[in-house]
Amino acid sequence: MKFIxxxxxxxxxxxxxxxxxxxxxxxxxxxLGLATGSTPIPLYQDIANDYAKNKTDWSxxxxxxxxxxIGLSENHEQSYKVFMYNHLFSKLNVNLKNTHFxxxxxxxxxxxxxNGGIDIQILGIGTNGHIGFNEPGSTxxxxxxxxxLTPETIQVNANKFFNGDITNVPKTALSMGIASILxxxxxxxxxxxxxxxxxxxxxxxxxxxxxxxPASALALHPDVTIIYDEEAESDL
Ligand code: F6R
Numbered sequence: 001m002k003f004i005x006x007x008x009x010x011x012x013x014x015x016x017x018x019x020x021x022x023x024x025x026x027x028x029x030x031x032l033g034l035a036t037g038s039t040p041i042p043l044y045q046d047i048a049n050d051y052a053k054n055k056t057d058w059s060x061x062x063x064x065x066x067x068x069x070i071g072l073s074e075n076h077e078q079s080y081k082v083f084m085y086n087h088l089f090s091k092l093n094v095n096l097k098n099t100h101f102x103x104x105x106x107x108x109x110x111x112x113x114x115n116g117g118i119d120i121q122i123l124g125i126g127t128n129g130h131i132g133f134n135e136p137g138s139t140x141x142x143x144x145x146x147x148x149l150t151p152e153t154i155q156v157n158a159n160k161f162f163n164g165d166i167t168n169v170p171k172t173a174l175s176m177g178i179a180s181i182l183x184x185x186x187x188x189x190x191x192x193x194x195x196x197x198x199x200x201x202x203x204x205x206x207x208x209x210x211x212x213x214p215a216s217a218l219a220l221h222p223d224v225t226i227i228y229d230e231e232a233e234s235d236l
Contacts, residue, residue, distance in 0.1 A: 001203065001224045005233060009042055009192035012227045016122070016188055017046035021056050023120060029060040031112075033121035033181075034088075035132075036065065036080045038160055039190045040122060041087060048091035058094040064112055066123070066132040067175040068101045070146065078161050102174035108144035109180050121184035125191050125199045128152050129213035133175035136212045140220075142177030149173060178217045187224045189215070197234035200226070 006012035020043075024030055034040070050056055065080055072079045081101055089099060102108045112118060123131050130136070133147045149157075149171055158166040181187070191200055199215065203226055206216035218224045 001206070001218055001221075001226055003204065003226045003228070006227065006229050008231075009039075009190075009229050012190065012192065012229055013040075013042035014046050016043050016190065016227055017050065019188070020047065020120065020122075021050055021054075024056055024058065024061055027119065028057060029062070030119045031062045031064065031115055031117065033064050033066060033118040033176075033184055034084065035122050035124045036067070036083045037124045039124035039192060043122070043190070044088040044091075047088065051092045055093075058092040060098075061094060062098040062115055063089075063094065063100065064108075064115075064118060064176075065099070065101045066181075067173050068103070069170040070172045070174060071170045102144050102176065104174070108174075108176065112180070112183070118184040119186065121181060121187045123181070123187060123189040123215075125189055125196060125203075125215050126153055127156060127195050127199060129199055129202060129215045131178070131181060131189070131215045131218070133173045134178050134181075134214045136214060138178055138214050139211065140209050140217055141179050143180050144174065144176045147173055147175045178214060182217060182221050184221075185223065187218065187221060189218065189224065189226050191226065191228045191232045193229070193231050196228065196232040200228050200232045201234050 065084060068080045074081055125131060128136055135150045154166050154169045158164055158169045162168040202213050203215055206219040210216040
């Protein structure tokens with residue numbers, strides 16, 4: 001794992017946006033794995049700004065999102081489909097037919113494989129070390145499946161996206177597994193702010209897979225870059 005520390009999330013996000021844009025220019029039909037949550041919002045804003053200015057062509061890019069809540073209607077404002085549409089897809093010339101989310105009845109891992117696999121995967125990280133919604137206890141060989149969210153994740157997401165009301169947060173989701181994520185050719189994990197200090201310090205120590213800290217699986221991948229900011233650094 002390579003670690004790159006930035007002064008703040010703004011600089012970090014712009015760096016990753018520029019990496020993605022350069023990759024699309026080299027490979028216009030690139031397959032991207034994308035995340036939701038608060039972390040990638042500035043990244044998506046930078047990508048949207050680039051499109052407004054430079055018209056980078058997204059029409060052949062395929063996108064595979066990491067996860068989706070179970071139980072929210074497709075047009076619910078907190079569904080990840082709506083999140084991605086609002087923050088990114090509506091701002092680019094992406095072909096919505098090339099955008100994908102885990103769904104019941106679809107073998108998502110097969111679909112990704114049939115499309116040639118994910119070239120670049122963007123990840124956030126939970127305060128408990130989850131990637132996608134692979135909570136502690138997720139196994140290294142896990143593929144896309146239904147997962148239970150931990151009380152900690154439900155509370156964090158309630159505070160960020162559901163006005164603090166845990167009763168409105170779905171308790172289950174469909175998520176790519178740890179094995180699914182490790183199949184990506186290149187991975188960027190983004191972590192910003194004080195709440196991610198524990199996650200960054202655990203990632204720095206990770207040498208092997210630890211089932212209690214799912215992101216440790218990234219230690220087994222040959223091309224992972226951890227992008228974090230000064231606030232996420234700690235002396236833990
Ligand atoms: C989102 C996802 C999650 C988030 C994580 C961090 O698609 O898979 O793993 O990346 O929960 O969330 P934020 O960015 O809100 O801190």
